[in-house]
Amino acid sequence: MKADNVSITPSGRPSVRISSKKAYNSGLFVFDVNHVPTGCSTWPAYWLVGPSWPTNGEIDILEGVHTQTKNTITLHTDNRCTMAGVAQSMTGTSSQYKDCDVNASNQPSNTGCGVTDSRNNSFGSGLNNIGGGVYILLWNTSIQVWFFPRNAIPKDITSGEPSxxxxxxxxxxxxxEESCSSTAFKNMNIVIDLTFCGDWAGLSSATSEYNCPVDCNAFVQNNPSAFTSAYWDINSLKVYEV
Incomplete structure (x- = not known):
């Protein structure tokens, strides 16, 4: 799945967004990907979202902008979920913002509560250079996400018997637990998309951080050859009941 990388466009750039017809309320989601979109002005994501956002939640499993190489995993909810004061058993680094509520008064709008993978091969060109890998969401009594690089995928996953x-x-x-209700995540559809600019990649702070053109919209419209790496190459997406 890819964006147009040939045309100079009058506005925006033809891109892609696909969603599952089925909605989920739990599961083990195994996403095997060879290549993710990367480059200035890109904002690709693999995520789950419920109806009447943010009432039924959002789980961002694989997401980043521009030339980012570390994956960001984020929850977006209404006021029923926060990670403030919660013990999280994980290898990633928790964001300074702990409230998953998109309207939390003590943090920027729609920030959510995020975790960053410390590995430089978990997103973008870093991931593509190693041939991709597998991202796994386990959603039952909690929400947990694993990433395994291509050369380190457990055999139980490749055999189709994940453990x-x-x-x-x-x-x-x-x-x-008490501070984060499971009811904040309901009837969620799988989404894989590629946005250009937008509320994250289009921010001046984001373009500056990754040394990308300040005028994101103009860059997207007028530089098709900049988007030759703006594509998804996906092996499979398997969902197991839990």
Whole structure:
């Protein structure tokens, strides 16, 4: 799945967004990807989202902008979920913002509560250079996410018999307990998309951080050859009942 990388466009750039017809309320989601979109002005994501956002939640499993190489895993909810004061057993680094509520008064709008994978091969060109890998979401009594690079995928995953108890700590761990209700995540559809600019990649702070053109919209419209790497190459997406 890819964006147009040939045309100079009058506005925006033809891109892609696909969603599952089925909605989920739990599951083990195994996403095997060879290549993710990367480059200035890109904002690719693999995520789950419920109807009447943010009432039924959002789980961003694989997401980043521009030339980012570390994956960001984030929850977006209404006021029923926060990670403030919650013990998270994981290898990733928790964001300074702990409230998953998109309207939380003590943090920027729609920030959510995020975790960053410390590995420089978990997103973008870093991931593409190693031939991709597998991202796994386990959603039952908590929300947990693992990432395995291509050369380190457990055999139980490749054999189609995933066994989460054998994988060690996840990159991200969001427990359901008193401060985060499981009811904040309901009837969620799988989404894979590629946005250009937008509320994250289009921010001046984001373009500056990754040394990308300040005028994101103009860059997207007038530089098709900049988007030759703006594509998804996906092996499979398997969903197991839990």
């Amino acid at each position: 989460p108890s054998e994988w060690g700590l996840p990159v991200a761990d969001f427990p359901f």
